[in-house]
Amino acid sequence: MLVIDCPYCGPRPELEFSYGGQAHIARPANPATVETSDWAAFLYLRSNTRGLHAERWRHVRGCARFFNALRDTTTDKFIATYRTGEPAPAIDSRGDR
């Protein structure tokens, strides 16, 4: 089980969290002008990165807040967690800034 560092509450066991998929996917600002293929991409295409992955988590059985994380999907190691609205920290997968 992973230990996840909620930016609001601190480190807690994975069971308190739910996973929210890839982070920083912005809904199109002007939906009326969006092409079908772009809608499909918005709905279905994910980076599925092998390596450093920016993703959403929710501390659902804690503070209940959403936040974002950078995790290395080859080791499951969390490199950073950060609050919603903040940009992803510029870090490589070894955790060096």
Add this chain to the structure above:
Amino acid sequence: MQKFSAWSLLKQSFGGHQGWQPQWRRASPKPAYDAIIIGGGGHGLGTAYYLAAEHGIANVAVLEKGWIGGGNTGRNTTIIRSNYLFDESARLYDHALKLWEHLSQVLNYNVMYSPRGVMMLAHTVHDVQVIKRHVHANRGNGVDNEWLSPEDAKAFCPPLNIESNIRYPVMGAALQRRGGTARHDAVAWGYARAADALGVDIIENCEVTGFKRDANGAIEGVETSRGPIASRRVGVVAAGHTSVVLGYAGIKLPLESFPLQALVSEPIKPVVPCVVMSNSVHAYISQSDKGELVIGAGTDAYTSYTQRGALHVNSHTLEAICELFPAFRRMRMLRNWGGIVDVTPDRSPIIAKTTIPGLYVNCGWGTGGFKATPGSANVFAWTIARDEPHPINAPFTIERFRDGFLIDEAAAAAVAH
């Protein structure tokens, strides 16, 4: 190819079984092939076999980064069934089931297909309705499936607990009698041996790291850890690593890779005569010929390429197993492992041409593609050989997500094995 038969067994026994030859050549890459298959799992090896056996394309290489069958093919719980809800799926999975029935004879290799019956349990009123709907839809499609009362279910699988005092009592079950299991390794080895005998090169420890394109963008070949190899037709069958491989060609597909786990118990005398599945409490169980209980657990919540999973996922499944089979409560589990499964938004596979001429993909089998191995390989070989889909895989395109033609087994089953 040395043919296996009672006679060859007898003959070899006189020589103390020293006369058996390796079952396929340890091939090294040639400079060029008529077709290249990336991924030496059951689907990839099967594709190469059908290209050679049915389409006359035998100058084929299967490139495997590790050892063949070392991916999900060798890691799955081997449940075979075809009772999917939608017409498109029923056709695809039943095509596979029909091929399973004769696969050992066709390949001259015992894949130990055992149609012992797959029983899917209902635990709630909703389950009963959904499963009955499946039964009727399946029968409409010519796929066998029947509804059992709890008592009938227990008669079919005696260790099953049908008492009403458990959290999710058994309210009935669907039984597909043609469903069952097969030996996963034998499927990889049987296809490899038969493909090799037709001239296919099986190249292990050869990781594909890039693609070569001509001036028009069409596929010209692949870059590998063992050097470049030319081919104008390349099929990607890389399961959990499909996104990584297609990423080398700049193609993004609606796929996410998750760890899925399984575990086996210590071996015991025969006790579970069939396959029992429960989507609601998330338990899958059958018994191997060695006597181990083979148990399928769930996926982790998050995408990962680690080929392992969290222990609490296994505990969750074992809790459900212990309620359904109280007799197993004191058993010890011997080992557990994980595989990386590639999941599409509708939980149906993609078997299709890509936007790049000469590049084909067979992926998205997620948690449930072992059962489809022969059928998937068969129609994918057709797709590569003719540069157009077989009618069975024609609906399983990439564009269905854009065009709204999902084959939504996800909504139909929530999970699929």
